[in-house]
Amino acid sequence: MSSRRSRRQSASSGITDDQIADLVSRLQQLLPEIRSRRSDKVSAAMVLQETCSYIRSLHREVDDLSERLSELLATSDNAQAAIIRSLLTQ
């Protein structure tokens, strides 16, 4: 339902296929795997698929890093956090 509605709304609000293609190519630039390939060799479906897997892998990385941090932080004190804060906000 939502996809059909969006197609009708696209026609009426003037969002062209070109604009969508432009957004898809911009997404492609963000993806590490297929960034270097030219857009005409990569289909939109492939870009969307890579996008989905990339988002999922980023979520997994967040989870892994959270595990690491939970183990590491158990042994540190808050003074070091202040040091890092000053390092990262330069």
Next chain:
Amino acid sequence: MTNPGGLRSSFARIFLRSLSRINSGRVSSSRGRTLPKHRSISIAAYASMASAVGTRRAWSREVLRRIRRGGARRASRRTSEFPVGRKGRKEPGNGKKLKKEAGDGNEGSSIQGMRKKLRRLVPGGEGMEFHRLLAETAHYIKCLKTQVGVMRSIADYYTPV
């Protein structure tokens, strides 16, 4: 376009504050249940990023909304696709029905399937027009990369050599 340096610092600042709160045991679980530490940290990471972005993006608004509603408990049992989770609505079921109805065949079923998946992955992506979903996705990915980068820097700093 967003200033990535500014976003990185804002996120780092907020996230480190949350980390020291979690570390000192001052985080209260409004759900009345103690979350495992790594779960608190990962939720804090998404929440800090959403706070750093503010309300100017649909996905960050959605993340902040979900966290305030406290969907974290369900999140730990839901798929790992989006840890902060939903309130248990049967979205995959709805999506399957929608996919069968909208089988116009214009763009091919592969794009339809991918759009559906993307809508589930990007917070707040369910009700959007497709072109807006793409723009939100691009911003979401950029912020996720920043988030991962900062978290990795912190973890590397604390890792004993």
